[in-house]
Amino acid sequence: MSVRHALLALLTEGPKFGLRLQQEFEARTGEVWPLNVGQVYTTLQRLERDGLVESDGAVGDGPQKGYRITSAGQRELETWLQTPPEVHVPPRDELVIKVLVAIRVPGVDVRKVVQAHRRHLIEVMQRYTKIKAQAAEDDVGLALVVDGELFRLEGVVRWLDAADARIAQHAPIRWTTDTTAQPSEPKAEAADRR
Amino acid sequence: MTAMLELRSVSKVYGTGPTQVNALVDVDLSVERGEMVAVMGPSGSGKSTLLTIAGSLEEATTGEVLVDGLPLSDLSADDRARLRRRSIGYVFQDFNLLAGLTATENVALPLELDGIGSSAATVAGLEALRSLGLGDRADHFADDLSGGERQRVAIARAVVGNRRLLLADEPSGALDSVNGEAVMRLLREACRRGIALVIVTHDSQLAAWADRVVFLRDGQMVDHTVAPPGPEFLLSGPEH
Numbered sequence: 367m368s369v370r371h372a373l374l375a376l377l378t379e380g381p382k383f384g385l386r387l388q389q390e391f392e393a394r395t396g397e398v399w400p401l402n403v404g405q406v407y408t409t410l411q412r413l414e415r416d417g418l419v420e421s422d423g424a425v426g427d428g429p430q431k432g433y434r435i436t437s438a439g440q441r442e443l444e445t446w447l448q449t450p451p452e453v454h455v456p457p458r459d460e461l462v463i464k465v466l467v468a469i470r471v472p473g474v475d476v477r478k479v480v481q482a483h484r485r486h487l488i489e490v491m492q493r494y495t496k497i498k499a500q501a502a503e504d505d506v507g508l509a510l511v512v513d514g515e516l517f518r519l520e521g522v523v524r525w526l527d528a529a530d531a532r533i534a535q536h537a538p539i540r541w542t543t544d545t546t547a548q549p550s551e552p553k554a555e556a557a558d559r560r
Numbered sequence: 561m562t563a564m565l566e567l568r569s570v571s572k573v574y575g576t577g578p579t580q581v582n583a584l585v586d587v588d589l590s591v592e593r594g595e596m597v598a599v600m601g602p603s604g605s606g607k608s609t610l611l612t613i614a615g616s617l618e619e620a621t622t623g624e625v626l627v628d629g630l631p632l633s634d635l636s637a638d639d640r641a642r643l644r645r646r647s648i649g650y651v652f653q654d655f656n657l658l659a660g661l662t663a664t665e666n667v668a669l670p671l672e673l674d675g676i677g678s679s680a681a682t683v684a685g686l687e688a689l690r691s692l693g694l695g696d697r698a699d700h701f702a703d704d705l706s707g708g709e710r711q712r713v714a715i716a717r718a719v720v721g722n723r724r725l726l727l728a729d730e731p732s733g734a735l736d737s738v739n740g741e742a743v744m745r746l747l748r749e750a751c752r753r754g755i756a757l758v759i760v761t762h763d764s765q766l767a768a769w770a771d772r773v774v775f776l777r778d779g780q781m782v783d784h785t786v787a788p789p790g791p792e793f794l795l796s797g798p799e800h
Contacts, residue, residue, distance in 0.1 A: 481775065481783050488600075489785045491768035498741075499748060499769065513737075516765055523764040531602065 369401060369409050374443045377419060377435040384410055384431065394507045398497070398515070418442050461522065465529055476533055484526045491519050562629035564725050564756030565591040565614055570623035572609050572779075583609040585779040586623070589758075593724070596748065596757045598767035601776035607760040608729060610776065614758060615648050615727045616640045627725060645674045649718030649755075651747075653730035655710045657702035657717075663689055663709075664698045667717045674721070688716040692746060708739040715746050719755065726750060728759040732766055744769040 369391075376382060376390050388406045392399070410433055413419040418439035422432040435443075461483060468479040498512045572584040584606045591597050601607050612618040613625060616632050625632045627647065632640060657666050668685035672678060689698050692712045697705060705713065711733060718726055731747065732740030744766060751757050759770065767773045775783040 477777075481777075485773075485775070485783055485785055488764055488768060488773050491764055492770070492773070492785065495765075495768040499745070503745070516768070520764050527602065527762075 371446045374439050381432045381434040395511050398511045480526050480530050487519050487523050563590040564593050566626040568624040570620045573621045582779050587781050591756045593754050593756050594751050596751045596770040598770035598773045599760045600767050605776040606779040607776055611727050611729055611760050616644055647724050649723040649726045651714050651718045651728040651731045653733045655714045657710055659703045662699050662701055663713045666713055667720050671721050684720055688720040692716050707735055711743050719750050726755050726757045730761050
């Protein structure tokens with residue numbers, strides 16, 4: 367999340383004081399991204415240094431100092447809005463690594479590892495959904511922020527589901543419980559053994 | 561307080577000998593009034609079987625199912641049919657509305673089947689539709705409604721009268737995520753009014769609306785979420 371560009375965007379509505387910028391930022395992101403006022407002033411100082419905003423010249427960084435966006439700031443904001451975020455560099459996903467390791471370590475039930483992460487992710491999704499459920503239905507900003515998190519988490523859960531199915535089909539896995547049918551076998555055979 | 565739905569060590573076996581399939585194995589589940597429980601699991605994990613047994617559409621091979629404290633095994637076939645009509649509502653993935661009937665007629669149908677007079681059933685049907693924001697669609701035929709509207713009619717039909725237990729199988733069907741969310745808001749509202757709800761889904765975003773999510777695998781309940789402490793923690797995580 368670019369605090370820099372979020373502040374520039376808020377200033378396109380007209381000059382504002384730092385404290386007001388902080389309050390508006392939090393309100394418009396449904397308070398999912400808290401921002402302390404110190405961060406706001408540091409960011410404003412840098413924006414001013416770069417010529418993207420100008421202050422009204424009040425002394426210090428107190429609440430009495432107002433900021434407005436410059437034409438360079440407007441251009442910077444427009445460029446940023448059109449710049450694609452970095453999605454092409456695969457991150458070294460900790461969860462992927464954990465599941466890869468779990469396949470190799472003797473005595474580890476991979477499906478239990480996968481399920482533990484699935485449960486945790488869904489618990490986090492429940493909490494985000496609660497935020498959305500408790501908000502007014504017309505609070506579009508909050509819904510967008512929460513949806514962004516939910517779709518991301520859903521993607522991870524779907525990866526776990528796929529990993530679960532793929533591992534069950536292909537990998538030579540050591541099962542630690544014999545109450546669970548090995549899914550690579552036809553269900554009828556598994557049931558027959560019980 | 562008695563749970564609205566209780567499954568005690570429920571197992572379901574289909575077939576015998578080499579073709580035997582254990583669809584459910586020793587499943588325990590309790591759902592309180594006003595509680596929404598989601599059941600998740602891959603295809604073939606027993607989700608739909610659990611729902612049909614909970615709704616007394618099928619019988620468990622062993623174990624006991626209690627609805628509002630009443631063991632289904634103590635009821636005659638007629639009494640079970642009455643319980644299904646009066647106390648249990650079903651929401652299906654493909655809505656299952658009757659195309660030749662209007663929205664109101666679809667919603668009033670279960671009441672009429674239960675012996676309630678046509679005009680009283682229509683009044684109740686209209687009221688249920690209005691509460692779901694569909695008052696102006698009451699006279700439209702099911703085929704003339706959008707997907708989202710059809711699912712709302714299906715929910716109205718499931719809650720009309722004095723239903724206490726709602727069973728939903730992939731209730732947002734093929735709806736897009738925003739319409740799917742609208743369905744979940746309506747179901748949450750039904751819970752707020754005291755209805756117990758079990759929803760079967762493979763969609764984690766839908767399941768996240770539930771108070772509790774239970775996980776099925778190969779017919780066994782292998783895990784469940786613990787009650788979320790509330791959204792506050794999200795605001796203080798180090799990642800923000």
